[in-house]
Amino acid sequence: DKNNKLVVSSTPNQDNPLMDVAETKGTPILGIDVWEHAYYLKYQNKRADYLTSIWNVINWNEVSANYNLAIKSN
Numbered sequence: 545d546k547n548n549k550l551v552v553s554s555t556p557n558q559d560n561p562l563m564d565v566a567e568t569k570g571t572p573i574l575g576i577d578v579w580e581h582a583y584y585l586k587y588q589n590k591r592a593d594y595l596t597s598i599w600n601v602i603n604w605n606e607v608s609a610n611y612n613l614a615i616k617s618n
Contacts, residue, residue: 572610574607
């Protein structure tokens with residue numbers, strides 16, 4: 545947010561924290577798509593399995609770099 549605090553938020557549809565319609569505004573540093581199209585081919589209807597596995601492929605160095613850029617821009 546504007547105070548450099550991390551916030552976990554959820555947005556409907558294709559919305560994101562950069563949009564005026566977002567309830568919580570800010571600069572996204574990590575996004576996880578939980579719409580069925582994101583995981584169906586590999587996980588079918590097992591969203592929980594997808595969310596458990598996603599943590600193994602996140603590039604934390606990139607997330608950290610995104611955070612550093614976000615706090616510099618505030």
